[in-house]
Amino acid sequence: MTIELGVNAFRxxxxxxxxxxxxxxxxxxxxxxxxxQRATLFLIVGLFAHVAAITIRxxxxxxxxxxxxxxxxxxxxxxxxIIYLVIEFNMGAKSLGAFIVxxxxxxxxxxxxxxxxxxxxxxxxxxxxxxxxISSALLAYAAFGVASMxxxxxxxxxxxxxxxxxxxxxxxxxxKTLDRIIYRTVAFGFFMLTIGIITGSIWAQVxxxxxxxxxxxxxxxxxxxxxxxxxxxTRVTMGWxxxxxxxxxxxxxxxxxxxxxxxxxxxxxxHSYR
Amino acid sequence: xxxxxxxxxxxxxxxxxxxxxxxxxxxxxSSMKTAIALLLVLAAASILGTVPAVGLEDVYHTKxxxxxxxxxGINLAVCSxxxxxxxxxxxxxxxxxxPIKSIAGMEESxxxxxxxxxxxxxxxxxxxxxxxxxxxxxxxxxxxxxxYATKGRVHIWGxxxxxxxxxxxxxxxxxxxxxxxxxVTMIPEGGRVATFYPKIGKTVGEAKKLGFSVGLSxxxxxxxxxxxxxxxKSNLQVYEGYRQVASKVIDVNHPLSYGGVSLLQxxxxxxxxxxxxxxxxxxxxxVPFEIETKDTAHGKTYQAVESxxxxxxxxxxxxxxxxxIAPDYIGGKQINASFMPVNPAVLMMVNDRYPEHKxxxxxxxxxxxxxxxxxxxxxxxxxLEKAVNSSILEVSSNPGLPIIYEGFAMIVLGIFxxxxxxxxxxxxxxxxxxxGSSVIMGATNLExxxxxxxxxxxxxxxxxxxxxxxx
Numbered sequence: 001m002t003i004e005l006g007v008n009a010f011r012x013x014x015x016x017x018x019x020x021x022x023x024x025x026x027x028x029x030x031x032x033x034x035x036x037q038r039a040t041l042f043l044i045v046g047l048f049a050h051v052a053a054i055t056i057r058x059x060x061x062x063x064x065x066x067x068x069x070x071x072x073x074x075x076x077x078x079x080x081x082i083i084y085l086v087i088e089f090n091m092g093a094k095s096l097g098a099f100i101v102x103x104x105x106x107x108x109x110x111x112x113x114x115x116x117x118x119x120x121x122x123x124x125x126x127x128x129x130x131x132x133x134i135s136s137a138l139l140a141y142a143a144f145g146v147a148s149m150x151x152x153x154x155x156x157x158x159x160x161x162x163x164x165x166x167x168x169x170x171x172x173x174x175x176k177t178l179d180r181i182i183y184r185t186v187a188f189g190f191f192m193l194t195i196g197i198i199t200g201s202i203w204a205q206v207x208x209x210x211x212x213x214x215x216x217x218x219x220x221x222x223x224x225x226x227x228x229x230x231x232x233x234t235r236v237t238m239g240w241x242x243x244x245x246x247x248x249x250x251x252x253x254x255x256x257x258x259x260x261x262x263x264x265x266x267x268x269x270x271h272s273y274r
Numbered sequence: 275x276x277x278x279x280x281x282x283x284x285x286x287x288x289x290x291x292x293x294x295x296x297x298x299x300x301x302x303x304s305s306m307k308t309a310i311a312l313l314l315v316l317a318a319a320s321i322l323g324t325v326p327a328v329g330l331e332d333v334y335h336t337k338x339x340x341x342x343x344x345x346x347g348i349n350l351a352v353c354s355x356x357x358x359x360x361x362x363x364x365x366x367x368x369x370x371x372x373p374i375k376s377i378a379g380m381e382e383s384x385x386x387x388x389x390x391x392x393x394x395x396x397x398x399x400x401x402x403x404x405x406x407x408x409x410x411x412x413x414x415x416x417x418x419x420x421x422y423a424t425k426g427r428v429h430i431w432g433x434x435x436x437x438x439x440x441x442x443x444x445x446x447x448x449x450x451x452x453x454x455x456x457x458v459t460m461i462p463e464g465g466r467v468a469t470f471y472p473k474i475g476k477t478v479g480e481a482k483k484l485g486f487s488v489g490l491s492x493x494x495x496x497x498x499x500x501x502x503x504x505x506x507k508s509n510l511q512v513y514e515g516y517r518q519v520a521s522k523v524i525d526v527n528h529p530l531s532y533g534g535v536s537l538l539q540x541x542x543x544x545x546x547x548x549x550x551x552x553x554x555x556x557x558x559x560x561v562p563f564e565i566e567t568k569d570t571a572h573g574k575t576y577q578a579v580e581s582x583x584x585x586x587x588x589x590x591x592x593x594x595x596x597x598x599i600a601p602d603y604i605g606g607k608q609i610n611a612s613f614m615p616v617n618p619a620v621l622m623m624v625n626d627r628y629p630e631h632k633x634x635x636x637x638x639x640x641x642x643x644x645x646x647x648x649x650x651x652x653x654x655x656x657x658l659e660k661a662v663n664s665s666i667l668e669v670s671s672n673p674g675l676p677i678i679y680e681g682f683a684m685i686v687l688g689i690f691x692x693x694x695x696x697x698x699x700x701x702x703x704x705x706x707x708x709x710g711s712s713v714i715m716g717a718t719n720l721e722x723x724x725x726x727x728x729x730x731x732x733x734x735x736x737x738x739x740x741x742x743x744x745x
Contacts, residue, residue: 120498120500120502121504122502122503123503123504123505123506123525123526123527124526124527126504126505126526126527127527187693188693190689190693191689191690191693194685194686194689195686198682198685198686201678201682202679202682203527205672205675206527206528206529206538207526207527207538208538208540208668209456209529209536209538209668209669209670210456210670211672211675211678212447214323214334216324219320219323219324219334220324222320223317223320223321226313226314226316226317226320227313227314227317229313230310230313230314230317233306233309233310233313234310236433237306238306238307238310255317263324
């Protein structure tokens with residue numbers, strides 16, 4: 001029964017996110033301040049329901065919700081929402097919501113279609129490292145997801161600045177500002193991914209006697225790390241800014257998606273938790 | 275965006291080498307383009323190994339993959355050596371006085387006039403910036419005063435620490451590869467072993483000595499209320515000769531380490547079932563049935579090595595035929611697992627007139643008998659007393675591990691410093707003017723310009739001045 005309550009709370013969160021996403025899109029079109037406020041309001045309502053969903057499930061299952069795709073999406077969308085809200089409050093730019101909140105709503109919808117059964121925790125997953133490992137990885141994936149959406153807004157705005165398209169110029173932050181937030185978001189994701197890989201290595205050493213086993217999940221997380229390392233290096237020392245940087249952030253997100261879902265569905269891995 | 279002259283100085287100095295050395299190996303390895311190319315090539319090579327269709331699953335153990343990683347290591351080392359002088363000078367011996375053009379060319383710059391004299395203005399600026407945690411250095415050239423203020427200099431060493439930590443991790447990995455080992459061993463309950471089988475690819479090699487012996491007093495599977503296993507526990511004792519030197523109940527995620535060797539819970543196997551048989555006249559016998567475990571394409575199967583045993587007891591004889599063995603229900607693919615929770619359990623048939631009467635209808639079938647439970651047959655009490663397990667342990671030794679962990683700690687610190695401790699540099703030149711002094715200020719603070727604006731405005735206020743030209 002409690003499990004069902006948590007599942008319903010996540011459904012409510014999805015509904016609020018979907019309405020919020022719609023309002024953000026309308027806000028982008030009309031630039032009505034009231035719509036913008038309502039969009040944020042619904043996002044926060046969704047966040048409250050989401051917190052309730054996670055809390056109820058954690059209590060009912062006796063562990064944090066990281067154990068199958070349903071729970072993973074539940075936590076991942078939570079991380080996305082938090083990162084987006086931090087950016088919105090820091091920048092005061094609601095127009096970015098039209099790009100990021102729909103992504104949150106789509107993931108939440110997909111999550112609601114997954115099996116919400118509570119899987120038993122196998123002994124290998126009972127470790128103190130579980131929470132730091134999975135939460136840092138989740139925050140990294142969410143940061144890269146947000147950065148990739150920002151990269152799209154960057155490409156739109158950079159084009160608008162070239163062609164003098166008033167619609168976008170009036171709505172999105174300047175390309176230079178977007179470029180800077182992309183960098184900061186990627187930097188945060190990179191830091192979290194590093195922590196995720198390291199805690200994973202230590203866990204593997206403790207559980208399997210090897211800190212690195214070339215499991216597809218490990219390899220893809222390393223590939224993702226290498227791509228974002230290239231992103232950071234081209235930026236800091238070769239002066240890459242703007243378009244090239246934005247495209248690299250998008251490439252990085254493709255690798256992130258492979259690490260996140262590709263390994264579970266396309267490859268044989270010790271990390272294939274469905 | 276204006277380039278930060280200081281940050282880019284090192285790149286331009288390495289790029290302006292004379293044509294003789296421009297293409298030397300050192301130059302190639304110190305180039306950022308080489309570094310980025312190597313990162314992307316390594317990423318691409320790694321992708322190959324994860325696509326089964328390519329057939330390069332083992333690419334990570336090939337020589338050329340190791341070569342690629344070695345190239346990245348050389349690249350990191352060369353870049354670290356190259357940058358060291360610049361980083362050192364920027365941290366400890368910064369140039370205080372620079373041409374006005376350089377100050378105007380910094381990321382942010384402002385000019386203002388102040389009614390104060392050079393000395394007064396200098397004092398005001400120094401105390402203001404020091405209150406804001408800047409480290410301020412000064413130099414008087416003729417009648418102009420140059421100030422150099424800096425904050426977060428540790429930032430310069432963030433990337434350095436990150437790169438060094440990667441070298442450390444590579445070094446630890448090589449050390450582990452050369453001097454470490456990795457294998458398996460199996461200990462039956464009540465038994466003791468002194469050897470292990472080293473892993474060679476996907477098979478194991480000849481037995482090798484552990485250097486000590488390990489005993490297993492008990493293997494236990496714990497279950498939650500839904501009968502899902504929650505722990506596989508081996509109670510291990512380590513002996514040097516006859517002396518017990520260590521003991522621990524290990525579990526998945528809780529290994530035992532002794533003398534640089536870790537013993538990790540990997541798996542277990544049921545080795546035998548012990549039946550306790552009490553005859554009608556009170557005689558007691560314990561009968562072991564050895565079990566064979568086979569891995570098939572569909573999962574594990576369990577079978578008695580000798581499924582039929584004749585047990586004479588006084589003037590009678592009981593014959594037991596163990597038909598099916600169901601292991602503990604552990605959720606995996608266990609072909610002959612029963613649906614009963616928390617097994618093992620057996621299906622068997624008994625007969626007290628074998629071999630004279632051995633037709634099908636001479637046997638009495640006994641339904642699932644789980645461990646610790648009893649059944650009776652013509653005055654015999656048959657108990658499935660115990661399942662004896664063998665614990666399968668991973669044996670691993672990696673002398674490179676402490677170095678790798680040190681590298682892990684360093685890389686987290688290095689990345690944190692690089693991203694979250696901004697390095698701010700401010701250069702100020704105060705020159706005499708008709709109404710007091712004229713001040714030019716320039717600042718660089720990578721990525722975040724919002725804070726310098728505040729510092730500049732504060733300086734304008736304390737100098738009681740006004741900007742003459744904003745850019």
